[in-house]
Structure formats: structure tokens, C-alpha cells
Amino acid sequence: MANIGVIGSKGAMGEVLRRVIEESGHDFSGGADKGDDVGKLADVSDLLVDFSAPAALQSNLHAAVGAGIPIVIGTTGLERKHHDAIDQAAHAIPVLQTGNTSLGVTLLAHLVREAAQRLGKGWDIEILEMHHRRKVDAPSGTALLLGDAAAGGRGIDLATNSESGRDGATGPRGEGAIGFAALRGGTVAGEHSVILAGEEERITLSHSAENRAIFARGAIRAAEWLRTREAGRYSMDQVLGI
Template sequence: MANIGVIGSKGAMGEALRDVIEASGHDYAGGADKGDDVSKLADVSDVLVDFSAPGALESNLHAAVGAGIPIVIGTTGLGDKHHAAIDQAARAIPVLQTGNTSLGVTLLAHLVREAAKRLDSDWDIEILEMHHRRKVDAPSGTALLLGEAAAEGRGIVLADNSERGRDGNTGARSDGAIGFASLRGGTVAGEHSVILAGDEERITLSHSAENRAIFARGAVRAAEWLRGRDEGRYTMDQVLGL
């Protein structure tokens, strides 16, 4: 049993989290949203789950550090300064940050990493994702997570080997690049495919999210796992023992 506080409680993920927390036998410690004092929520929580916005991350980390409790970060659209803040907080508390809390996506990323490791650069890697019309960032955090997994498997740096937003006379595809394409429309919770295209053969690894509850269940699983850990930065791979 744990008291789990939710940051970003008024969003779609916040509502899904409350349902899953209560259904799993944990206590919903309360929620915080834009303009709320997160430190008050942290003081009555055993662990925080953050699905808010990048601009709120540093203050949310400060609240978790001040209360000495773990935090699970599922917020997407993070940049270098956000990851630096996470690294700093992880010196004092357990922090788990991920682009996707789904257990299925976590396993998919593992499979992508293994496939990229075993197939040479003659196999082109393309990542296709689709989300609902209201999603504001692209590529999705999950697409980037999968891209990082592919890059790790290849032993390359994703930022130096990615192609995005192709339009017009772009020229031939760069050797060894990891391509991204983003689609937006309707109410799609999340569709991701990683295509490994070789000469005269193709492998597609994919995941379909049918409901946001899968992300909430994974986040609660991560919160359960994170409680009692030493300070440090953790991943969903560790939650699944990969």
C-alpha cells in the first residue's frame, strides 16, 4: 500500500491514474495541477507520479527532493536542461523517467535494441507514430525512446543520425540514419511501428495502445517498484528486469 500523488491530475492521464491507483489497492494521496503547490502534495505522498508539462518539471523535482520521496516522470517533450535537472535530483532521491510507461512499449524498446544490434547498417530503420489530434509534441516521446533504443543497439548517437520531416526534393536516404514520421488525427491513444528494411525483406515491430489506462497501470507499477530504492536514476527496463 502506498500513498501516490499525481501531478497533472486534471489531464486525461491524471484521471486515468486516479482510477488505476484506487483499483490497485493504493491510496490516492491527491492531485496537483497548474498553479497548485506541489510541495503540499509531496508532504502527504509516499511517491509522486508526474504527467504534467516540461515547464513544471524543475519545481516538481524540487518538491520531491524537499519531501525526500521518489518520483516517476512520464512527461514528454523534455530537453537537455530537463534531463540535467533530473540527474541533479537523482543524487538525492530515486527518479524514474521514461518517454512511455507502458509495459508493452518497454518490452518493444528492448526488442528494437536487440534487433538493431544484430542487423548491420544495411538495414534501414524507420519509426512511424500516430497520436490523437490534440498531441502537441512530435515525434512522440515514445518514438524518441524507440529511436534511442535502436541507436543504442547500433552503437551510434541518435541526435547525429536521425532524419525527420522529409518534404520536397530531400535527396537519397542517409546510410545508417534512423528516420521518423509523425501522424496526427482522431482520438488515437498511440500507435508505434519500427520498420527495419533490408534488401528484399522487412521486419516490423509494433505496439498499439487502445486506452490510456495501459500507461496509468505501468506508471503505478513503476511507482510500486521505485519505493524503497536508493537515490539514483532508474528506467522502465529495470522495472521489468530487462
């Protein structure tokens, strides 16, 4: 049993996380949101789960390092500077960062990496995602996670081999590019499909999130796993032993 604190407790994931923490036999040690002192929460917690905002990441990491406790980061929309901060914090504490805490998405990313590696660049890769109307970032963190998996399978850099926001006369599709398309509407928790299109054949690998509880359950499983690790940066792949 662990005392788990939630950063972003008033957000869409906050209430779900509290319920899943208690259902899993752990104690909810409290929440912190914009304007709250995360350091105080860290002092009474065994570990932190962060589903807040990129702008808060640096202070959240500082609080976790100050208390010497692990942190699971599920915040999306992170930039290079945020990843650099995570790398730095991982010298002192265990940190697990992911674009999606779902166990199913973690396995999907593994399958995408395998498919991209084995099929080669002659197969076009397109990633399609849909989320609820309130989501503010695109492509989603999960779509980027899947894109990274595809790029990793091909041994290329995603940032310099991706296409998105196509509109108008864009010209032919770039050879070997990984394409992204984002849809927004309704109350969709998350839909992701990775389409691998070859000559006269096509493979689609997909995942549907029916309820936010799947992300909370994955985050708590990640927290349980992370609690016994040494300082370092970890991923959901390692939680599943992939």
C-alpha cells in the same frame, strides 16, 4: 499500500491514474496542476507520479527532493536541460523517467535494440507513430524512446543520426540514419511501428495502445518498484528486469 500523488491530475492521464491507483490498492493522496503548490502534495504523499509539462519539471523535482520521496516522470517533450535536472535530483531521491510507461512498449524497445544490434547498419530503420489530434509534441516521447533503443543497439548517437520532416527534394536517405514520421488525428491513444528494411526483406515491430489505462498501470507498477530503491536514476527496463 502507498499514498500516491499525481502531478497533472486534470490532464488526459489524471483521472485514469486516480482510478488505477485505487484499483491497485493504493491511496490517491491528491493532485496538483498549474498554479498549485506541488510541495504541499509531496508532503502528504509517499511518492509522486508526474504527467504534467516540461515547464513544470524543475519545480516538481524540487518538491520531491524537499520531501525526500521518489518520483516517476512520464512527461514527454523533455530537452537536455530537463534531463540534466533529473540527473541532479537523482543524487538525492529515486527518479524513474521514461518516454512511455507501458510495459509492452518497454519490451518493444528491448526488441528494437536487439534487432538493430544484430542486423547492422545495412538495414534502414524508420519509426512511424500516430496519436490523437490534441497531442502537441512530435515525434512522440515513445518514438524517441524507440529511436534511442535503435541507436543504442547500433552504438551511435540518435541526435546526430536521425531524419524527420522530409518534404520536397531531400535527396537520398542517409546511410545508417534513423527516420521518424508522425501522424495526428482522431482519438488514437498511441500507435508505434519500427520498420527495419533490408535488401528484399523487411521486419516490422509494433505496439498499439487501446486505452490510456495501460500507461497508468505501467506507471503504478513503476512507482511500486521505485519505492524501495535507493537514490538514483532508473528506467522502465529495470522495472521489467531487462
